[in-house]
Amino acid sequence: MPHSIRLLEFATQNAPMNMATDESIMKHMAKGNAPPTLRFYRWNPSAVSIGVFQGMTEEVDLDYCRDNGIDYVRRITGGGAVYHDYNGEITYSIILPKDHPLVKPSIIESYKSLCSGIIEGLANLGIDAEFRPINDIVVGEKKISGNAQTRRYSCMLQHGTILLDLDVETMFSVLKVPKEKISDKMISDVNERVTSVRDLLGEGISFDDLYNALVSGFSKGLDLEIEQGVLSQSEKEMVESLIESRYASDEWNLSR
């Protein structure tokens, strides 16, 4: 039998709001006040998110970010720094109670099963992608999606990105790579290791094309019955308070 899930509107928000939305849903779900939830979103302004254990000033050129209007935020998940280009990616989050049938006890196995939604979504566009342990999705040898998972507040959160386009130069400017080292070779090396939907299918693919493919891919890959929904008033209020108390604060973002 399909698993019922709330699908939130495809939203474009800033970095603190995107991260606060996930945590608000988790905290409500922990108390039985939010259903299993799937959301797709973009980042405006473009932003860099770092893993929970990373040092912000170690990884991110904050001066470049401030000068160029790029947000920066610490996630509650592990993994590395990610540049979220407003014009180049869709991010998703799936949040389930930890006793939900789709949540495998093994975190490693969970990655694989939840990533099947993305693989089906890309297949809808004619892209033959596969899971590469531990937490990546690749087309051939090239990465197209990275994913991260946490279990807290009696929930499982998995979020990740699907690349529509790739802006390697800005990515290297945001991340702390010595500027003199941003050579043509480095850029071509990334192009050897990373791909995007438009790389594979051409410029004609829109955000809506990718979004629609992903929604139907998650539905098929994870056997989900999608119900359009919105955040409750209480969830929205907690988003605002989490932005202030955590995701827009230096205390959290610069804590390491």
Added chain:
Amino acid sequence: MLKSTYKVAGGKMVKIKLDVQDNKISRIVIMGDFFMHPEDALPELEKYLVSTEVSTVSLTRRIATFLEKNNVLVVGVTPGDFAEAIMLAVGFSQK
């Protein structure tokens, strides 16, 4: 403060900042792009390492004990990798 950046076989990075007194860790910050579940375990591990003797064997053993005792899963980095990153910061890398 001593610092190191250590690339683990497999691709993860571990970055260390630490202070040492009398060959024992007095303060340590462990950073990197690894996964640790539960995440709250990392600050606890940092506290647990204070007063540990700075040697590869002592550090590896103490980190492994902490992870096992607290049922912590680390993905992408072994206790030996953390120890090696710390030894690199104090200038005694074996690699």
